[in-house]
Amino acid sequence: MDKVLLVTGSSRGIGAATALLAASQGYRICINYLSDHTAAEGVCQQIRALGATAMAVQADVSNEDEIMRLFARIDAEFGPVTHLVNNAASISQSCRVDDMSEFRLLKIMMSNVVGPMLCTKHALLRMSKRHGGQGGSIVNVSSIAARLGSPNEYVDYAASKGALDTFTIGLAKEVAAEGVRVNAVRPGYIHTDFHALSGDPFRVSKLEGGLPMGRGGTADEVAQAIVWLLSDQASYATGTFIDLGGGR
Template sequence: MEKVLLITGGSRGIGAATALLAASQGYRICINYLSDHAAAEKVCSKVRELGAQAITVQADVSNEDEIIRLYTRVDAELGPVTHLVNNAATIAHVSRLDDISEFRMLKIMMSNVVGPMLCSKHALLRMSPRHGGQGGCIVNVTSRVSCLGAPGEYIDYAASKGAMDTFTIGLSKEVAGEGIRVNAVRPGYIFTDFHALSGDPFRVSKLEGDLPMCRGGTPEEVAQVIVWLLSDKASYVTGAFIDAAGGR
């Protein structure tokens, strides 16, 4: 079976690190991005230098029409998706619930919950034997805050990741008999520019001393876990959660 990997939010951070690590392992790779074309193309060039066939596709993966367009491009240029990493997500500035608007809540839930569910739906339409597929693998990038709640910071984001944890459990059981594995990685404080969206780009540096391992993590360390879960080395692993959070 040809291995076709779609990584949503693949132009930066954990998504980009996953693409680069997977490049030498026989995957054809689609790097999805929302707006930063230059960053996506830079990652794609590096992936190609490592010997993998790769494309970039811009799409807002919280919108089903755009998801359909994304998958159609991948079908035509790489083949049907066999492996999916639901990595794209958003966050907002630190805030108490009292000050969080309905618009912000809806945006968080559409990007972090509905979007990955829809991406998984369209992956199943290619992976499942019910639709002519031969199985596959989905890895959801959630967050350690799904277990902690993020009080006084961004409980809407934490709730969205908690929803993805529940989705991971349910979907893993729903499709286990169809040769499709579904797992999740829960990163903690990782050095990426994602934290700038919460209003504090230096958040990890400020807080890493409080972690049991006394340091923040790197995107490459999280990517190692994701790529292992994608691989046949994890062939009997489904419905599992791996915390990449330095003991937090």
């Protein structure tokens, strides 16, 4: 069976690192991106330099029409998706809940909860033995924030990742007998540019000294866990979480 991997939000950071690592393990990879075409094509070029196959497809994965277009494109060029990493997410400026707008909350929940659920729906229509598929593997990228709550910073983001954790648990049980495994990773302070979206691009460098391990993590370290969970090496793991928080 061809291994066809979709990594949402993979033009940078953890998503890009995951795609590059998976490229060395025989996956055909779709790099999904929202707006930065140049960065997405750059990741594809790196993958092709490794001798693997990749394509970049723009789609807002919080919009079902665009998700359907994304999956149809993959069907046409690579065949049906067999592996999915729900990595795309958004975060907003740090603030308290009593300063959060309805627009902010809806955007976070659409991007971080509804989007992964819709991408999973369309992956299952291709993976699940119930729908004539041959099985597959899904990894959701959650956050240590789901356990900690992120008070005075972004409780909405933490709550969205808590919802993603619950989704992981329920879905893993729902599709276990259909040949589909569902797991998650929960990164903590990781050196990527994602923190710039919350208004604090140097957040990890400022706070890493307080971690038990004394340093922030790297996107490559998170990618190692994701790709292991995707693989047959994790064949008896479903509903499993790997925390990558340096002891936090």
